[in-house]
Amino acid sequence: MSKKIGYAVVGLGVGKAHVKAAANAKDAELIAVCDIIQEKLDKIAGEYPGTLTYLEFDEMLKNPDIDIVSICLPSAMHADFAVKAMEAGKHVLVEKPIDITVEAAMKIEEARVRTGLKAGVIHQNRNNADMKPIREAIQSGKIGSVIYGDFEVKWYRTQEYYDNGGWRGTWEMDGGGSLMNQAVHTVDLMQWLMGDVESVTSQIGIYGHRIETEDFTASLIKFKSGAVATFVSTTCAYPGLNTGIKIYGTKGSIEADSDKIELWKFMDAPEGEEAEVLSKYAGNGSAAALDPTLCTGHASMVENMISAVKNDCDPQILPMEAIKSVRIVNAVYESARTGKTVYFD
Ligand SMILES: NC(=O)c1ccc[n+]([C@@H]2O[C@H](COP(=O)([O-])OP(=O)(O)OC[C@H]3O[C@@H](n4cnc5c(N)ncnc54)[C@H](O)[C@@H]3O)[C@@H](O)[C@H]2O)c1
Numbered sequence: 001m002s003k004k005i006g007y008a009v010v011g012l013g014v015g016k017a018h019v020k021a022a023a024n025a026k027d028a029e030l031i032a033v034c035d036i037i038q039e040k041l042d043k044i045a046g047e048y049p050g051t052l053t054y055l056e057f058d059e060m061l062k063n064p065d066i067d068i069v070s071i072c073l074p075s076a077m078h079a080d081f082a083v084k085a086m087e088a089g090k091h092v093l094v095e096k097p098i099d100i101t102v103e104a105a106m107k108i109e110e111a112r113v114r115t116g117l118k119a120g121v122i123h124q125n126r127n128n129a130d131m132k133p134i135r136e137a138i139q140s141g142k143i144g145s146v147i148y149g150d151f152e153v154k155w156y157r158t159q160e161y162y163d164n165g166g167w168r169g170t171w172e173m174d175g176g177g178s179l180m181n182q183a184v185h186t187v188d189l190m191q192w193l194m195g196d197v198e199s200v201t202s203q204i205g206i207y208g209h210r211i212e213t214e215d216f217t218a219s220l221i222k223f224k225s226g227a228v229a230t231f232v233s234t235t236c237a238y239p240g241l242n243t244g245i246k247i248y249g250t251k252g253s254i255e256a257d258s259d260k261i262e263l264w265k266f267m268d269a270p271e272g273e274e275a276e277v278l279s280k281y282a283g284n285g286s287a288a289a290l291d292p293t294l295c296t297g298h299a300s301m302v303e304n305m306i307s308a309v310k311n312d313c314d315p316q317i318l319p320m321e322a323i324k325s326v327r328i329v330n331a332v333y334e335s336a337r338t339g340k341t342v343y344f345d
Contacts, residue, residue: 004029005306006065010057010081012040013165014095014298015072021302022070023048028306034060057081061088067309070302071095074167075175079104082119086111091118093305093315097184097329098322100175105326109319120305120315121322123188124297128259130281131189134247137254138193142266144251149229151190152244153183154237155289162211169211177213179204180329183233186243188325190231193247196224197328199343204336208236219332231332240290259283 007022009015012035023030032052033044041053054060061069061084069085071078071094079099082092086108098105098121112119125131137143155178167173174181191197202219209215216234223229243258252266260283264274301316308315331342 005309006031006063006067007070007302007306008032008034008060008063008066008068008090009070009072010034010060011072011074011095012037012044013072015070016044017298018070018072018093018302019044019048019051021299022306024299025303025306027310028068031065032060032063057084061085061090066090068093068305070305074165074173075180076100076104076167076173079107082108083111086115086117086119089115089117091120091305091309093120093122093302094319094322095122096188096322097175097180097326098319099326100173100180101330102323102327105319105323109323112319118305118308118315119319120301120308121317121319122298122301123185123317123322123325124301125185125189125258126192126317127297127300128283130256130259130261130283133261133277133281134245134254134256135193137252137266138247138249142252143247143249143254146194146223146225146227146247146249148227148248149190149194150244150246150248151186151229151231152242153178153186153233154241154244155182155233155235156238156240157182157209157215157235159209162209169209169213169215171213174213175326176329176333177206177209177211178215178233178235179217179332180213180326182235183217183231184325184329186233186245187231187328188322189245190221190229191324191328193245194223194225194227194229197331197344198222198224199341200328200331200335201341202332202335204333207234214333214336217332217336219335221328237289242285243289256281257283257285258289260285 034054162169204214255263261281264277
């Protein structure tokens with residue numbers, strides 16, 4: 001029997017979802033967890049007997065049984081910890097956003113190339129069931145030329161959510177607010193579905209929280225293809241509403257709420273196609289809109305990372321792909337700050 005891939009996780013907030021996925025993965029063994037809070041370590045050790053616990057990341061990296069480390073720390077810590085792990089010979093799976101600046105994120109890519117190790121990034125919403133038919137309808141030309149995309153992430157987060165942990169809603173550690181933290185998932189989907197961005201024009205504001213960054217953004221985005229999108233993000237939409245992904249082309253229209261397709265109209269569609277698609281992709285909608293613990297879908301990405309190491313192939317989302325959404329988010333902030341349209345190369 002071949003050796004199982006040794007898995008470790010640093011940061012035990014959303015990191016608990018990585019722990020669970022690694023513990024359940026058939027080709028991996030959960031070896032260790034690291035956090036600076038002892039009670040969080042004790043809880044995992046109780047739930048997963050035999051798991052080693054570390055208060056010091058450097059100490060954990062000395063363990064030769066660890067092959068992959070999931071980096072689940074506050075966003076601005078991702079690059080430093082991922083690079084450190086790769087320099088210690090470990091593959092890394094990094095939570096979204098890859099880091100809060102393009103420059104920091106590039107350090108992960110440089111370390112990946114330098115060490116020859118694998119670096120993957122979590123953007124699990126790409127694996128929502130409805131993304132497959134939506135992307136296919138665009139890529140195959142079924143929808144015609146894409147004209148317009150309408151993206152809205154109308155979520156709700158309490159003040160307590162921002163106060164808890166102290167890093168959320170700060171420029172230094174979160175890199176932004178509703179857009180960099182919550183809606184970055186949908187920014188990733190937008191660019192994955194609609195292609196390379198040409199320019200971004202935005203307004204942002206703080207309306208419902210005592211935070212330093214933003215809890216509302218509105219942007220007009222132009223793509224190199226000529227298509228245009230509007231993108232709204234907020235954590236003020238009580239009690240947590242939808243994640244709208246709406247795409248309109250010259251031959252048809254698609255409207256979805258997160259993993260749920262709500263409208264599927266195509267000029268040349270066979271009779272009954274829309275009803276079939278709507279019943280097949282009925283999804284759960286925007287569960288995470290009101291409760292951050294309801295973010296799901298980590299298992300598929302953790303398993304993909306384990307398989308990439310086992311079979312020596314690339315993980316699903318490489319750093320250069322994840323950097324695209326960080327570039328767009330920072331362009332939104334720059335446009336709002338300067339009052340000017342930001343143009344991409
Ligand atoms: N993919 C998703 O759906 C999803 C969901 C939530 C969060 N996230 C991302 O995951 C990351 C973490 O977010 P969170 O909500 O879990 O935050 P969190 O504050 O709940 O958890 C972070 C953990 O890191 C620990 N930590 C801080 N400094 C440390 C250090 N030096 N060494 C070891 N542990 C340390 C903290 O004690 C805490 O337990 C963020 O980048 C966030 O954007 C992704």
